[in-house]
Structure formats: structure tokens, C-alpha cells
Amino acid sequence: MAIIVTQEKATDGILREVQATSGVDLSVCYQCKKCTSGCPVAAMVKAPPSEIIRRLQLNAGDEILDSELLWTCLSCETCSARCPMGIDLAAVMDALRRLALDRKASKQQGNVPLFNRVFLETVRLFGRTYDMLMIAAYKVGTLKLLNDTEKFPAMLKKRKIALFPTLEADRKTVRRIFKKAKQNRGT
Amino acid sequence: MKYAYFPGCSAESTARDMHESTLVVSERLGIDLQEPRGWTCCGATAGHQTDPLLAASLPAATLVKVKDMGLDLVANCAACYNRLKMANHLVLTSPDMRRKVADAIGRDYDGSVKIRHFMEVLLDDVGLDTIQNTLQRTLKGLKVACYYGCLLVRPHEAMQFDDPENPTSLDRLVRTLGAETLDWPHKVECCGGGLSMTRTDVVIRLTESILSMAKLAGADCIAVSCPMCQINLDMRQLDIQKQLGKRYDMPIVYVTQLIGLCLGISADKLGFNKLMVPASTVIEAVGDAA
Numbered sequence A: 001m002a003i004i005v006t007q008e009k010a011t012d013g014i015l016r017e018v019q020a021t022s023g024v025d026l027s028v029c030y031q032c033k034k035c036t037s038g039c040p041v042a043a044m045v046k047a048p049p050s051e052i053i054r055r056l057q058l059n060a061g062d063e064i065l066d067s068e069l070l071w072t073c074l075s076c077e078t079c080s081a082r083c084p085m086g087i088d089l090a091a092v093m094d095a096l097r098r099l100a101l102d103r104k105a106s107k108q109q110g111n112v113p114l115f116n117r118v119f120l121e122t123v124r125l126f127g128r129t130y131d132m133l134m135i136a137a138y139k140v141g142t143l144k145l146l147n148d149t150e151k152f153p154a155m156l157k158k159r160k161i162a163l164f165p166t167l168e169a170d171r172k173t174v175r176r177i178f179k180k181a182k183q184n185r186g187t
Numbered sequence B: 001m002k003y004a005y006f007p008g009c010s011a012e013s014t015a016r017d018m019h020e021s022t023l024v025v026s027e028r029l030g031i032d033l034q035e036p037r038g039w040t041c042c043g044a045t046a047g048h049q050t051d052p053l054l055a056a057s058l059p060a061a062t063l064v065k066v067k068d069m070g071l072d073l074v075a076n077c078a079a080c081y082n083r084l085k086m087a088n089h090l091v092l093t094s095p096d097m098r099r100k101v102a103d104a105i106g107r108d109y110d111g112s113v114k115i116r117h118f119m120e121v122l123l124d125d126v127g128l129d130t131i132q133n134t135l136q137r138t139l140k141g142l143k144v145a146c147y148y149g150c151l152l153v154r155p156h157e158a159m160q161f162d163d164p165e166n167p168t169s170l171d172r173l174v175r176t177l178g179a180e181t182l183d184w185p186h187k188v189e190c191c192g193g194g195l196s197m198t199r200t201d202v203v204i205r206l207t208e209s210i211l212s213m214a215k216l217a218g219a220d221c222i223a224v225s226c227p228m229c230q231i232n233l234d235m236r237q238l239d240i241q242k243q244l245g246k247r248y249d250m251p252i253v254y255v256t257q258l259i260g261l262c263l264g265i266s267a268d269k270l271g272f273n274k275l276m277v278p279a280s281t282v283i284e285a286v287g288d289a290a
């Protein structure tokens, strides 16, 4: 991997922000690549976890937020579990995703942010997830209305999809949490 | 044995089979499970990928209710177990987070509720001997690949569940039922459950690799204890067949379903009819206990 750092980029790197958001010190990474060896999606992305860390050390700027790994990462924590320096890479990935969402990084891969939004919105409304609404909203959002639909009849028949949302959850507290989290983010 | 029980949202939809089999098995083994009133979603992967305060506060809202019950909390879904334990970890290690969580849920939560996985209850509180003595049937001759996935064992610092690279809890339970458990390398590989809807392309590759390894090891079925792994490994076999032309017919069963069969409970009551890939090989393997 050849990494070219331009003078211009070196001045506005986001390393400090990533370290502050994740609480992880990236300076101790010595590029052993154990994280990448264990990462189940490393082979499917251009820049695997160890390269993301290296780029951050070399003062990468906002362009790192466009990395494919952000929205291909499974949050499986294999990288964090195996890093000999105890670097919590999964926490770094969470921090990068949050920064990408804050900056509304344009090239977000796939539909993970949309799915997460729809998921959390159903939780906000009902206090628990409600598949029917979640799947419908997600499908309308992605316009991939036909994906997986052949499985619906079987799943409905097996009662693997609930027809109605629950009304038993403590929705009041959940709404309060969402409100406070929003205030805390300052948005 | 009395516990608070967190079914998780999927217990009401994709994982009714896990939920129902857990309840009947518990009843037989004298485990009393009580749902905390008004329990709410743990936030799952979407929560922690989006906002740290959501990730800590959503589980804490239920944990503070359990604290009032004065019981340990049992979870069966690996994702819920993970998020509940992470919430404890977060408030215990960061006073600032504890303060923010208190503000968000409207009450202080100190991280003191003990969270147990259902398998831990079976192994540590009920005990393998008691389970063995209660069995009416056996799964002798059945070859089982035990699959743990990621959320149960990682991050070890917060989960403290078994050995993070080579866990054996599930294997020990399954062997107690008379079945043979296999040595195979994909016990803790990720199946991509969290991205099942969004990155089906990635998930098909991951599940195919797990299924092919289990098949190579000679498995008749894969035993799981996580609803995300179950639905992902079970349902994606159809896509693998369509897109890659490979047919596995590998039943993906919950450990609670296997235990239930050996306790003499009918397959229907254990939700076997809800599996996408039929588990007839498993049901047919049930024999009389010696």
C-alpha cells in the first residue's frame, strides 16, 4: 500500500477528532496487520482496517470518511479482540461512522445509514422494533421493493413477522432518551 | 431459580421459535423467568453505530427496571446480551456516561444488574448433571457444529463469556444430549447478521463460508443460540442456492430446541415448524435415552 500525504492534507487531519470521539489512542499501532487478517470483510474493501489506522496516523482528512469499510464493517469486533496493542478498532469504526453522519459524507456505501435510521425510528415510536414498518420504510427508501419479498409469505405463515406492533413497551422513557441524545449531539 | 428475562424484540417476530423453546425448556427445568414490565429495545447495532448515548441509555432503561425486581437478568439473544452488558460496562467505566445516562432515562443507574446468558444459567445454575438426569431422549449419532458468532464472545473485556477464541459452552450442552460436537474453525466467525438486509452481497459470502465449513466438517446441523445468526444462516441458504448454485439443506437449530427434544417436548411446541430449512434429520435422530 502506498500512501501519499500531501502538505495540504497534513494540516487538516481528523486524527484528533477520531481519537476524542472513540477514546482510543492510535499512535501505538505498529502495522502488524493482525486486525486485517481476522477481518471478515477485509478482502471486500479497498482499504482494510490496518490501512485506515495508518492513514489516520498520517493525518488523513475527511476523505477517509468515504472509505468503503465504514459501511461494510460488521461491528464483529474481531479486530479489537486480536490487536496486540489493545487498540479498540471497532470503537474507531463507530467514531468514523458518526463523523461521517455528522459531515453527511456524500459517498456512503450501501444503505446501512438508512437502515439504521429506520430501525431507530421504529424503536422511538414503539419502544421496540416492528419489522413490518421497518421493512416497508426501508424498502420504500431504497426502492429495492422486490429484494427478499419472495420470503415474506413463508415468514408470515411461520409467524416470523409480527403483524402488529407491541403496545407494552415503556415508550415514554424511550422517547425521552431519543430527545436527550439529540440534544447531546447538539443537532 | 428465579430470574428477570429479556426476550428481545425478535422474540415477537423472527425468533418466536427461540423464545417459545426457551420458555418450555425453562418450565421443565424449574427455571422461573419473569419479563420486566415495559422492557424496551436494546438498540442493537443501529444504536451503537449511530450514537454512544443511545447505545448506553436504551439498555439502561430496562436495566434500571430489573434493578427494582432484585433479580439477575437473563438474555438469550446474543445481540441483546451484548448491548445490555456493554451498557453496564459503559456506566461502570465512565462517570460522565453514567451522568448522561441518568439524565436520559430520568434515573441513576449504577451498572449493578448481573446479566447472564441463558446458556450460563443452564451450565452454572442448573448444571449438566441435573440436565442429564432429566433427559428422556437422546440425540446419539447426530453430528453438530456449534456456532457462537461474535456478539456473545466479543469484546471479551465486557462480555466475560467463556473463551473468546474457542468457546465450549454450547458444545458441552450439546454433548450432554448425547450428540457428537465437531471441531471446526468457524465457531466465532461473523455471519454478518447485522447487515443481512443492507449488504446482502457481503452476507451471502460470509454465510456461505460458514455453511461450507460446517458441511466439510461433516455436520448434520448447526446449533446456535443467537436469533440474528439463526435467521441469517437459515434464510440466506435460499439466496446461496439461487445466486451461487450451491445447495446446503443445513438445518440451523437453537440449542434450546435440541434440549427440548431430549426433554421429550414435541417438535411443534419447540417451534421446529418455523425453521426455513426443515430440520427433519434432527427430529428423526431423536432416540430413547439409555
Ligand code: SF4
Binding pocket: A028, A029, A030, A031, A032, A033, A034, A035, A036, A049, A050, A053, A082, A083, A084, A085, A086, A087, A089
Ligand atoms: S492489529 Fe493493532 S497494532 Fe496490528 S495493525 Fe491492527 S491496529 Fe495496528
Ligand code: SF4
Binding pocket: A035, A038, A039, A040, A041, A042, A049, A072, A073, A074, A075, A076, A077, A078, A079, A080, A089, A090, A093
Ligand atoms: S469490526 Fe469491522 S473492521 Fe473490525 S474485524 Fe469486524 S468487520 Fe472488520
